[in-house]
Amino acid sequence: MTFSIVARSADGASHGVAVASKFLAVGAAVPAAEAAVGAVATQSYANLAYRPQGLALLRTQVAAADVVAGLTAADPGRDQRQLGVVGPSGSGATYTGAQCHAWAGGKIGDGYAIQGNILTGPEVVEAMEAAFLASDPTAPLARRLLAALRAGDEAGGDRRGRQSAALVVVSPGQGYGGTSDTVVDLRVDDHPTPLAELARLLDIHALLFDKPDPATLIPLTGEIATEVKTRLAALGHAQDDVNEAMADWAGIENLEERMVPDRIDPLVLAHLRAL
Known part of the structure; x- marks a missing residue:
């Protein structure tokens, strides 16, 4: 059957x-x-x-x-x-x-x-x-x-x-x-x-x-860091440190397995931009 x-x-x-x-x-x-x-x-x-x-x-x-x-x-x-x-x-x-x-x-x-x-x-x-x-x-x-x-x-x-x-x-x-x-x-x-x-x-x-692919990780610097902090702040996760803001948000979104200090997974970035 x-x-x-x-x-x-x-x-x-x-x-x-x-x-x-x-x-x-x-x-x-x-x-x-x-x-x-x-x-x-x-x-x-x-x-x-x-x-x-x-x-x-x-x-x-x-x-x-x-x-x-x-x-x-x-x-x-x-x-x-x-x-x-x-x-x-x-x-x-x-x-x-x-x-x-x-x-x-x-x-x-x-x-x-x-x-x-x-x-x-x-x-x-x-x-x-x-x-x-x-x-x-x-x-x-x-x-x-x-x-x-x-x-x-x-x-x-x-x-x-x-x-x-x-x-x-x-x-x-x-x-x-x-x-x-x-x-x-x-x-x-x-x-x-x-x-x-x-x-x-x-x-x-x-x-x-899934674990992030190290080869695709984007540095959390410059315009990307500014964009990420701005988007996270709009979602209620304002932090001076972008890593802290990311960790705070990721714990809510169940994305903690894809977190890497000072880097962002492009799939995570796409997800953030879609919110």
Whole structure:
């Protein structure tokens, strides 16, 4: 009743899951990921126990294919299950039970597994694989996963329609404030166009929580500093020191992750100018 991709970033630092379905709050059931360990997607009459069990096996360095074999062998309901697993190295692994609703199947390769059921046809997983492989390997994993998911949707997706989607990416110490491994955790639980909404949320997430690109930072001097101080003062953040004014405003706008002393991120400047 779902299509998904589990994958590892090209540098091996990140793992994630992207999923869409004609199912309420698919993100509450399908995805699981642990930094430096791997990712799991359980679907089609999902066995939610696969999530902690799969991650536990990956944690002990069991290969993805062996994780799939172990989980399904012990499950009397395996003929109705679908499962995707990717670990810290090697190929991903996928499983489709014989009694999953047609069309159902998957694709695997180095660092990814793609699977879906009740799809319009095999072209869905084929389009997802092509989009993932064609994406920039240096791009954030969340963007690559979303590109694959959107390609699957455009190829036909879930033949019952659209309802929900989710995106999870983990990487050691790369979450908010450096105190979490969760880089992205976004869900669209019930929406007529869930992937468009998921893309919108990811754009907002990137603005608020991605780290600034040092090569693009603009010095807070001269006319730029004057403009920034003037705009901030008009918003109620008047300070003699432009850095203090920026910090005061950023805390309200949730932009603190993009603050750099004596510099301003061009995305932050554009946001300020738009207010």
